[in-house]
Amino acid sequence: xxALPVDTRPxxxxxxxxxxxxxxxHFAVEYAINPWMDPAQPVDRxxxxxxxxxxxxxxxxxxxxxxxxxPEPGLPDMVFTANGATVVAGRVLVARFRHPERAGExxxxxxxxxxxxxxxxxxxxxxxxxxxxxxxxxxxxxAASGFRTTAAAHREAQRMLGLPVVTLELTDPRYYHxxxxxxxxxxxxxxxxxxxxxxxxxxxxxxxxxDAILARAADAAAxxxxxxxxxxxxxxxxxARGLAEQLRAAGFEPVPVAVPELRKAxxxxxxxxxxxxxxxGPS
Ligand code: ARG
Numbered sequence: 001x002x003a004l005p006v007d008t009r010p011x012x013x014x015x016x017x018x019x020x021x022x023x024x025x026h027f028a029v030e031y032a033i034n035p036w037m038d039p040a041q042p043v044d045r046x047x048x049x050x051x052x053x054x055x056x057x058x059x060x061x062x063x064x065x066x067x068x069x070x071p072e073p074g075l076p077d078m079v080f081t082a083n084g085a086t087v088v089a090g091r092v093l094v095a096r097f098r099h100p101e102r103a104g105e106x107x108x109x110x111x112x113x114x115x116x117x118x119x120x121x122x123x124x125x126x127x128x129x130x131x132x133x134x135x136x137x138x139x140x141x142x143a144a145s146g147f148r149t150t151a152a153a154h155r156e157a158q159r160m161l162g163l164p165v166v167t168l169e170l171t172d173p174r175y176y177h178x179x180x181x182x183x184x185x186x187x188x189x190x191x192x193x194x195x196x197x198x199x200x201x202x203x204x205x206x207x208x209x210x211d212a213i214l215a216r217a218a219d220a221a222a223x224x225x226x227x228x229x230x231x232x233x234x235x236x237x238x239x240a241r242g243l244a245e246q247l248r249a250a251g252f253e254p255v256p257v258a259v260p261e262l263r264k265a266x267x268x269x270x271x272x273x274x275x276x277x278x279x280x281g282p283s
Contacts (some may be wrong), residue, residue, distance in 0.1 A: 015063075017230050018276040021056055022069040024048045029265050034147075034176045036266035052079060055235070055257050055269055062233050062255070067276065069112050072259045075104050079262065080271040082131040082179060084109035086141075087118070088161040090279040092124040098148045099271070122160060126153035131167040131274055132177035136163065137166035138187035144178035146170035146198075158185035168205070169198040179226055179270045183211075185252060186231040191243070193220035213250055219243040226268030235269050 027048045029037050071078050084105055085094045092113045097103050106123055113121045113219075128134070133149035134157055135142045137197050143154040143165045151167055158165040168178065172195065175181040181196035182205075191213035194202045205212065215225055226238025234247050238256035247254045257269050 003084070015230065016065065016179075017267055018065045018278070019059060019228075020067050020081050020082045020084075020274040020276055021052075021059075021067055021174075021272055022071050022078050024052050024262065025071040026076055027079050027262070027265070028072050028076035030076055031099075031101050031239070033101060034266040035173050036263065037086065038264070041264060043264055044261055048079070048259075051257075051259040051261055052272060055259055055272060056257075058255060059273070062230060062235075064230065067116070069108060072104070072108055075102070075108070077102050077265060078105055078108065080132070080265070080267050081109075081274040083129045083177070084274060085113065085130045086128075086134045086157065086161060087277050088136055088141075088163055089277060090118060090120070091161055091239065092118045092121040092162045093128065093130075093157055094121060096124040096126065096128050098129065099128045124153060124156055124160075126150050126156050128153035128157065128237050129177060132271065134165075135171055135178055135182065135184050136275070136277065137184045137190060141165045141255055142168060142178065142182065142184070142190070144168045144170045144181075147173065147176040166204070168201040168209070170196055170201075171198050172196045175220070176266070177271075180223065180266075180268070181220065181225055183225050183227040183229060183234070183236075183270065185229045185234060185247075185250075189213075189250075190229075191215055191225060191247070193217070193225055196220065213243070213246050213247075215240075215243050223268035225261060226270040228270050230271045237263075237268050239274070 129148040133144045154165045175196035182192035193215040219240040222239035224243040227236035235255045244254035
């Protein structure tokens with residue numbers, strides 16, 4: 001995109017992060033807005049809650065601070081807090097969901113951020129699904145369009161969050177959000193599944209990140225790219241075993257978790273985690 005603002009902040013270090021999570025107390029698959037969702041398939045909410053608690057415990061165990069958003073009845077996808085906003089240097093761009101089924105989540109995020117004392121909290125005017133499609137990658141935001149977030153929302157995010165936005169195009173409906181096909185590992189390293197992107201976006205990613213970890217089809221389908229990295233530990237689904245080995249070989253510490261019940265809604269660990277980046281550092 002044109003007229004990119006320049007980011008002069010030093011690269012953040014691996015360290016303690018602040019995350020927003022929401023317990024899946026009202027979790028269900030009542031509608032199908034991505035190919036993984038099948039309302040005819042039974043969902044075990046107790047299992048979802050236990051798996052989610054395991055994820056929260058892992059994040060706390062790594063030394064991170066976990067904040068909680070109050071779950072609301074009638075919003076069965078609310079556990080996926082990553083979609084509710086994007087936070088950069090204390091500035092908050094609250095999401096505007098593509099599907100009416102999730103629209104109510106925006107107001108819940110807006111209330112939480114306002115009550116938590118964040119300044120400059122705005123709701124997007126364009127369709128924008130937060131960190132589902134906008135991933136802060138050091139000096140830039142990697143942003144996807146194709147299924148949910150629009151290119152106009154990328155321009156709005158660049159304006160509102162003050163970081164240059166790189167637009168990527170998703171083409172495989174199974175990878176409908178950027179965080180299902182790409183994960184930011186640290187200030188300048190990423191991992192991704194090339195086949196989820198258009199040929200032009202693949203070329204762009206190759207040019208920007210020649211040393212990226214490339215996921216294989218089986219690990220991508222296991223939601224291995226739906227991972228949360230603090231710059232050293234990478235929390236990812238336990239089924240993505242090949243990717244865990246690739247991460248280890250690249251000097252990261254894979255931390256496997258199991259959230260198969262949430263997968264029935266098309267979500268993994270990263271979808272459940274929204275990073276709250278403060279003014280002074282990553283979180
Ligand atoms: N059922 C949700 C949806 O389709 C899942 C969202 C998963 N979140 C994510 N960050 N990919 O919107």
